[in-house]
Amino acid sequence: MKRSLKRHLSLVLGSAILISGLVATVASFGLAYFEAKELQDDMLRQIAILSLGNSTDSATSTSLQRDLNNDGISDPESRIMIFHLPGDTAHAWLQRDLSPGLRTMDTGTERMRVFVRGGQLEGRTIVVQPTEVRDEIAINSALRTLIPLLLLLPILAWLILRIVRSELAPITQLSSSLDEQPADRPQPIADDGLPDEITPFVHAINRLLDRVNLLMGQQRRFIADAAHELRSPLTALSVQAENLMHAGSLDAMRERVIPLQNGIERARQLTEQLLNLARTQAGMNENSEVNISAMARELIAEYLPLAEARHIDLGLDEIVPLSIRAAPDALRLILKNALDNAMKYTQEGGEVTIRLLSDESGAIIEIVDNGPGIPVSESERVFDSFYQMPGSAGEGSGLGLAIAKEAAIRLGGVLSLHERQGNSGLVLRYRQAHDS
Amino acid sequence: MRILLIEDDQMIGAAVSVALKDAAYAVDWVKDGMTACSVLELGEHQAVLLDLGLPKRDGLEVLRLLRQRGNTAPVIVITARDGVGDRIKGLDYGADDYLVKPFDVNELLARLRAVIRRQGGQAEPTLTNGKVMLDPASHEAQSGNAVVMLSSREFSLLHALLLRPGAILTRSELEERIYGWNEEVESNAVDFLIHAVRKKLGAAVIKNVRGAGWMVEKSI
Numbered sequence: 001m002k003r004s005l006k007r008h009l010s011l012v013l014g015s016a017i018l019i020s021g022l023v024a025t026v027a028s029f030g031l032a033y034f035e036a037k038e039l040q041d042d043m044l045r046q047i048a049i050l051s052l053g054n055s056t057d058s059a060t061s062t063s064l065q066r067d068l069n070n071d072g073i074s075d076p077e078s079r080i081m082i083f084h085l086p087g088d089t090a091h092a093w094l095q096r097d098l099s100p101g102l103r104t105m106d107t108g109t110e111r112m113r114v115f116v117r118g119g120q121l122e123g124r125t126i127v128v129q130p131t132e133v134r135d136e137i138a139i140n141s142a143l144r145t146l147i148p149l150l151l152l153l154p155i156l157a158w159l160i161l162r163i164v165r166s167e168l169a170p171i172t173q174l175s176s177s178l179d180e181q182p183a184d185r186p187q188p189i190a191d192d193g194l195p196d197e198i199t200p201f202v203h204a205i206n207r208l209l210d211r212v213n214l215l216m217g218q219q220r221r222f223i224a225d226a227a228h229e230l231r232s233p234l235t236a237l238s239v240q241a242e243n244l245m246h247a248g249s250l251d252a253m254r255e256r257v258i259p260l261q262n263g264i265e266r267a268r269q270l271t272e273q274l275l276n277l278a279r280t281q282a283g284m285n286e287n288s289e290v291n292i293s294a295m296a297r298e299l300i301a302e303y304l305p306l307a308e309a310r311h312i313d314l315g316l317d318e319i320v321p322l323s324i325r326a327a328p329d330a331l332r333l334i335l336k337n338a339l340d341n342a343m344k345y346t347q348e349g350g351e352v353t354i355r356l357l358s359d360e361s362g363a364i365i366e367i368v369d370n371g372p373g374i375p376v377s378e379s380e381r382v383f384d385s386f387y388q389m390p391g392s393a394g395e396g397s398g399l400g401l402a403i404a405k406e407a408a409i410r411l412g413g414v415l416s417l418h419e420r421q422g423n424s425g426l427v428l429r430y431r432q433a434h435d436s
Numbered sequence: 437m438r439i440l441l442i443e444d445d446q447m448i449g450a451a452v453s454v455a456l457k458d459a460a461y462a463v464d465w466v467k468d469g470m471t472a473c474s475v476l477e478l479g480e481h482q483a484v485l486l487d488l489g490l491p492k493r494d495g496l497e498v499l500r501l502l503r504q505r506g507n508t509a510p511v512i513v514i515t516a517r518d519g520v521g522d523r524i525k526g527l528d529y530g531a532d533d534y535l536v537k538p539f540d541v542n543e544l545l546a547r548l549r550a551v552i553r554r555q556g557g558q559a560e561p562t563l564t565n566g567k568v569m570l571d572p573a574s575h576e577a578q579s580g581n582a583v584v585m586l587s588s589r590e591f592s593l594l595h596a597l598l599l600r601p602g603a604i605l606t607r608s609e610l611e612e613r614i615y616g617w618n619e620e621v622e623s624n625a626v627d628f629l630i631h632a633v634r635k636k637l638g639a640a641v642i643k644n645v646r647g648a649g650w651m652v653e654k655s656i
Binding site: 228231232233234235236237238239240242243246256259262263266 | 445447448450451452454455458516537538539540541542
C-alpha cells in the first residue's frame with residue numbers, strides 16, 4: 001500500500017484545521033447572535049426607562065417617539081415604537097392587560113418584541129420593535145465576527161500546503177538526486193541540510209552504495225583481466241591456424257596440428273576456470289556434512305598418476321579425521337585448485353602432502369609442498385585473479401588460487417598461504433571455524 | 437633477414453616462430469628480458485618482435501636499453517596491453533610499430549616488411565637495384581621480363597643483398613642473415629643458393645668479388 005506522506009500530512013492537518021475552524025465559526029456565530037439579541041432587549045428596557053419621565057403627557061410621548069426616530073439615537077430602520085397607557089392609542093393587538101416584562105407577540109402581519117413596564121394602575125410604558133429588524137441586526141453583527149475567521153481559513157490551508165511541501169522538499173530532492181546517479185558508478189549522497197530523521201537512512205544508502213561500488217569495481221577489473229587473459233590463447237590459436245595454411249606437405253600439416261590442439265586445450269581450460277569462478281561467485285549448493293578425510297583420499301587417487309609421472313611423493317597426513325559442514329562442491333574446488341598449484345610449483349622428486357588437523361577454533365586443511373616457495377611480499381597477491389608469479393613459465397591461467405579464495409569466502413572459511421617452517425616450501429591453509 | 441622474437445608465452449612464441457620461418461626469415465626466440473638484452477648486444481638481428489609483459493625484465497625496459505646502446509634495428513611491439521597510454525609509451529620508447537594481441541599473422545608480416553623497408557631508406561614496397569626487382573610480400577623476383585618465384589632461402593639471400601645495393605657481404609654475414617641459431621649451416625650452403633638464384637635470374641644478377649664476398653650492383 002503506497003501512501004504519500006505529503007498528501008497525507010496536508011489532508012490530516014487540513015481537515016483538523018477545517019473542523020476546528022467550523023466549530024469555532026458556529027460557536028462564535030451563536031454567541032454573537034444571542035449577545036446581539038440581549039443587547040437589543042436591554043435597549044428596549046432603557047428606552048422604556050428613559051421615556052418614563054414623560055409618561056403623563058401623551059403629547060410629549062409622541063414627540064419622544066419622534067425624537068427617538070429623528071435624533072439619531074436609533075436609526076429609522078430600527079422601527080421602535082413607544083406607547084404610554086392609558087393615553088396613547090395603541091394598536092389593537094396590544095391587549096390592555098399586559099403584565100410587565102419582555103415577550104414576543106404576533107400581530108398577524110409580523111412578529112413583535114414587546115417590553116411592558118409598570119402595572120395596570122399607575123399606567124404603563126410599552127416599547128415595541130419588530131423581531132424581523134432585531135434578527136437582521138443580530139445576524140449582521142454575528143456575521144461580522146465571522147469575517148476574520150473565514151478569511152483565515154484559506155490562508156491556513158495555503159500555509160499548510162506550503163509548510164508540508166517545504167518540510168518534505170529534502171526527501172524529494174534526495175530521491176531526484178538518487179535518480180540522477182549513474183548506474184555504473186553511484187556516488188555517495190551528501191547528508192548536509194537533511195533532517196536528523198532522514199540522515200540514518202542516507203547513511204545506510206551510502207553504505208550500500210559503497211558495497212555496490214566495491215563489488216562492481218571488482219567485477220569490472222575481473223572482466224578486464226579476463227578479456228586480457230583471453231588474448232594470449234586467442235593469439236596463439238590464430239597464428240597456429242594460419243601456420244596450418246602454409247604447411248607445405250601433409251606431414252608438416254600434421255606436425256602443426258599438434259600445437260593447435262594444445263592451444264585449443266589451453267583456451268578450453270581458461271574458459272572452464274572462468275566459468276568456475278563465475279559459478280563460485282554466483283553462490284553454491286546447500287551445506288552438508290563433508291567427510292574431509294574421504295575427500296582427501298579421493299583427490300589423492302585422482303592426482304596420483306600425475307604425481308608419479310613427475311616423481312612427486314603425494315600423500316596424506318591425517319592427524320585427526322576431519323568432517324565439517326560445508327558445500328561439498330566448493331570445498332572440492334578449493335582443494336583441487338590448491339593441489340594443482342602445489343603440483344605445478346613442486347619440482348620432480350618433490351613432496352606434496354594433504355594434512356588434516358584441528359585446533360580449539362576449528363578445522364584446518366593444509367596442502368604442504370617443498371617447492372621453491374614464494375617471497376613474503378607476494379603471498380597476498382597470489383590470490384588475485386590472473387596473477388602469475390614473476391619468472392613462472394607463463395603456463396596456467398593465474399585463476400586457480402583466486403577461485404579457491406572466492407570459494408573459501410563463500411564457505412565462511414579463510415584461505416591463506418604460509419612459508420613452511422624449517423623447510424623450503426609452502427603451506428596453503430584452509431581454516432573453517434566450528435559451526436560456521 | 438634475421439629476426440629476434442622476444443615472447444614469454446610458449447605457445448605464441450612457437451607459433452610465431454613457425455610463421456616467420458614460413459615467410460623466409462631466420463628466427464631466434466628468447467623468453468625473458470634478461471636474455472633478450474644480452475642477445476641484442478650482439479647486434480645480430482635486423483628486426484625485433486617484442487612482447488611487453490616479460491619475466492625478469494619488462495619489455496619497455498628492454499626497448500629503452502636497446503635504443504640507449506644505439507641499436508637502430510626496427511622494433512615491433514607485440515602485446516596484450518592495448519591502452520592508448522601503453523601504445524604511446526611503447527612508440528616513445530623507440531618502437532617502430534605496435535601490434536595488439538590477438539593479431540593476424542599476415543598483418544604482422546606486412547608490418548615487419550614495412551619497418552624493414554623503411555629501415556633500408558625506401559618507401560616503395562619492392563626492392564630493386566635497377567636490374568633486379570624483389571617483392572618481399574610475394575617472394576617474386578623480376579629480371580628483364582622474367583618473373584620467377586624464389587624459395588625462402590633464395591629470397592633471404594637476394595633480400596639481404598638488395599637491402600644494400602653496392603655493398604659487399606661476406607659469407608658469414610650472409611649466413612647470419614639467412615639462418616637462425618639452431619639451424620645447421622652446410623659449408624657451401626651460400627654457394628648453392630647463389631647458384632640457384634643466378635640460374636633463375638641470370639648470372640649477372642649477383643656479382644662475386646674475389647676474396648671479398650658478393651654484392652648486387654647499385655643502380656646508376
